[in-house]
Amino acid sequence: MGEVLTTGQMIDQLKVGEVAKNNDDMKVYKSEDGSIRGDVMGRKILCDLDFLESKWRIQPNYVSFEDAMKALKDGKSVIFRGPDGSWSDKVPPNVAASIAIKHTELRGYGLLDLFKGKWTIEE
Numbered sequence: 001m002g003e004v005l006t007t008g009q010m011i012d013q014l015k016v017g018e019v020a021k022n023n024d025d026m027k028v029y030k031s032e033d034g035s036i037r038g039d040v041m042g043r044k045i046l047c048d049l050d051f052l053e054s055k056w057r058i059q060p061n062y063v064s065f066e067d068a069m070k071a072l073k074d075g076k077s078v079i080f081r082g083p084d085g086s087w088s089d090k091v092p093p094n095v096a097a098s099i100a101i102k103h104t105e106l107r108g109y110g111l112l113d114l115f116k117g118k119w120t121i122e123e
Contacts, residue, residue, distance in 0.1 A: 002057045002058045002059075004056070007051065007053070007054055007056065010058065016031070017030065018030060018061060021057055021059055022051075022055060027059075060120045063120065064119070065115045065117065067121070068119035076123075077122040078090070078120065080119055082109060
């Protein structure tokens with residue numbers, strides 16, 4: 001996942017649309033207007049002591065296999081998360097998308113695993 005952040009660090013680092021989760025499994029996201037909101041109703045968060053003293057992790061923004069391969073073609077690196085929860089090394093952008101599945105860390109996975117897997121794009 002990501003590094004452990006204080007509430008202030010999380011607010012500073014969270015990008016619009018990203019989700020952060022605290023040590024009590026509370027999830028928040030940054031809305032288009034820059035406010036921090038929680039739950040599916042998009043309610044503003046009450047900044048009580050529990051909220052302010054929480055530790056946070058910004059959750060990965062998973063994309064589809066197709067989007068990951070498109071990102072490779074566009075010169076970005078991608079990371080694959082296997083079913084066992086382990087991360088691959090970055091698949092570098094200089095690897096052609098058609099060759100990316102031959103990347104050393106991806107050899108142990110079948111095509112269905114890769115297609116249905118969890119991919120992230122490195123910015």
